[in-house]
Amino acid sequence: MRARINTLAHVAAFMTVLGGLGWLLMRGSDSLNYPWHWERIPDFIYTWDEQGFTPGPLLEGLWVTIKISAVSLLLAFVFGLVTALLRLSDSFVGRFLARVYLETIRNTPLLTQILVMYFLFAPLLGLDAVTSGVLALSLFEGAYGSEIIRAGIVSIDKGQWEAAHSLGLSTSQTYRKIVLPQALRRVLPPLASLAVTLVKDSALVSAIAVAELSKQGAIIVARYWLTFETWFTVAALYLCLTIPLSLLALMLERRIKVRS
Amino acid sequence: MPDKDSCATNPRTGDVIVEAQGLTKVFANGVKALDDFSLTVCQGEVVVVIGPSGSGKSTFLRCLNGLEEIDAGRIVIDGVELNHSKKNRRAIRTEVGMVFQSFNLFPHMTVLGNINLAQELVRGKTRGDATDTTMALLDKVGMAERADSYPAQLSGGQQQRVAIARALAMHPKVMLFDEATSALDPEVIGEVLGVMADLAREGMTMIVVTHEMGFAREAGDRVVFMEHGAMVEQGPVEPFFDAPAHERTQTFLQQIV
Numbered sequence A: 001m002r003a004r005i006n007t008l009a010h011v012a013a014f015m016t017v018l019g020g021l022g023w024l025l026m027r028g029s030d031s032l033n034y035p036w037h038w039e040r041i042p043d044f045i046y047t048w049d050e051q052g053f054t055p056g057p058l059l060e061g062l063w064v065t066i067k068i069s070a071v072s073l074l075l076a077f078v079f080g081l082v083t084a085l086l087r088l089s090d091s092f093v094g095r096f097l098a099r100v101y102l103e104t105i106r107n108t109p110l111l112t113q114i115l116v117m118y119f120l121f122a123p124l125l126g127l128d129a130v131t132s133g134v135l136a137l138s139l140f141e142g143a144y145g146s147e148i149i150r151a152g153i154v155s156i157d158k159g160q161w162e163a164a165h166s167l168g169l170s171t172s173q174t175y176r177k178i179v180l181p182q183a184l185r186r187v188l189p190p191l192a193s194l195a196v197t198l199v200k201d202s203a204l205v206s207a208i209a210v211a212e213l214s215k216q217g218a219i220i221v222a223r224y225w226l227t228f229e230t231w232f233t234v235a236a237l238y239l240c241l242t243i244p245l246s247l248l249a250l251m252l253e254r255r256i257k258v259r260s
Numbered sequence B: 001m002p003d004k005d006s007c008a009t010n011p012r013t014g015d016v017i018v019e020a021q022g023l024t025k026v027f028a029n030g031v032k033a034l035d036d037f038s039l040t041v042c043q044g045e046v047v048v049v050i051g052p053s054g055s056g057k058s059t060f061l062r063c064l065n066g067l068e069e070i071d072a073g074r075i076v077i078d079g080v081e082l083n084h085s086k087k088n089r090r091a092i093r094t095e096v097g098m099v100f101q102s103f104n105l106f107p108h109m110t111v112l113g114n115i116n117l118a119q120e121l122v123r124g125k126t127r128g129d130a131t132d133t134t135m136a137l138l139d140k141v142g143m144a145e146r147a148d149s150y151p152a153q154l155s156g157g158q159q160q161r162v163a164i165a166r167a168l169a170m171h172p173k174v175m176l177f178d179e180a181t182s183a184l185d186p187e188v189i190g191e192v193l194g195v196m197a198d199l200a201r202e203g204m205t206m207i208v209v210t211h212e213m214g215f216a217r218e219a220g221d222r223v224v225f226m227e228h229g230a231m232v233e234q235g236p237v238e239p240f241f242d243a244p245a246h247e248r249t250q251t252f253l254q255q256i257v
Helices: A002-032 A038-045 A057-087 A092-106 A110-125 A129-154 A158-166 A171-208 A213-224 A227-259 B004-009 B057-064 B086-095 B111-121 B127-140 B156-168 B186-201 B213-219 B237-242 B247-256
Strands: A046-049 A052-055 B016-026 B032-042 B046-050 B072-077 B096-099 B174-178 B205-209 B222-227 B230-236
Touching (some): A038 A046, A038 A057, A038 A227, A057 A092, A057 A129, A057 A171, A057 A227, A110 A171, A129 A171, A171 A213, A171 A227, A171 B111, B016 B205, B032 B072, B032 B205, B032 B230, B057 B072, B057 B205, B086 B096, B096 B156, B111 B127, B156 B186, B186 B205, B186 B213, B222 B247
Parallel strands (some): B046 B205, B046 B222, B174 B205
Antiparallel strands (some): A046 A052, B016 B032, B016 B072, B222 B230
């Protein structure tokens, strides 16, 4: 009974805060004297006529964002794993290189990295905008991913290494069969959070004219002056990607807690 | 102190299989865990190593299969020297089984998976061959019904019996037991000691670090008493327990009985 009242109180508090925010937003837009034209937005998402279903620029942008994010996520995982293993390796050169990569990426803005990749490295390597965007994004998130994976690896009990070694397993066999399966399971929730960050960070790739969601939004705003409607819609579309990912992270966290 | 001649002349044992000479190990914090420690073990012999905590017993076992690196001395196991060669170290680890105080089963694998793993990866057996060996060993340690369980579903005594089976699956020439029963509840210590005594009877070469003097008396051939990383005294089980020569040994035995 007590818990029930408590829950109700929390819901009431939440609704009050939400209502307050909504009111502030309304007041803000009132004082702006902003001419809302929400009715024009659906056409930018999709059209449905005699020719059937046609995705609008926003949906097309969303699809590009999904593709960029998916490939970057995969690459970021590879970069992260390799960097984590190098940082924990016996090789001085390997540890040094991993450290330089990590510190460079973590201490400079992503936007700068994307621009450097596109304007300095891409011409040398013959990369197009999408590829250099994906590469910059995955190098960036991979640096953060490596720290997560490294934390997972060092959290595995020393006894696991010793048992594996005493059975004659090599270091790489021990990583593959014993340490990584346990470590990655442990860090899945923070890795899923990193995926959410990656989806949002992918918006910065618009700076090198990749026609992803944010770029399409910017084009619409520039052409039709529907600033707020467009950006709110873009935000909602990002939420469609990030909320499921966040829920996945939450679910993974719960499942792991139950197991241990 | 046994040497090549005494190993060969003792009807109960075979040739020398473990040779440790002048082992010295100093930890990073300056603690001298092993101080010019030497031990020779014959094939089929069961050597029980006892001593107060911090006397270097566990460190000695861990040095024998390269889990700790020695600062000085020489280790030869079945003719292979443990040195900086990775190949030699793996060869020795493959031939030397180790059982840990904390079991160290792989929690993400079933009992079957735990025991099959190294047979397939290191010995190159097929899944079927490995499973045959595994099931025979599980039967031997009384765990055949739990082949599909995960370690977390087993009691400490059961986990340790699985860990012993896992080490035996490699058909090791020497088994090292590092306080294998110290983490167990008193009522399950017996089941693990029973498995160890069976192994001793079958002629397995064993080096056992333990506080279980009953086991030492029943299954041991020789007792080694260590203190401050050095050997104080060693000898056959009966005379050792009944009439220890060294004063330090006498006090230690009085304290633990």
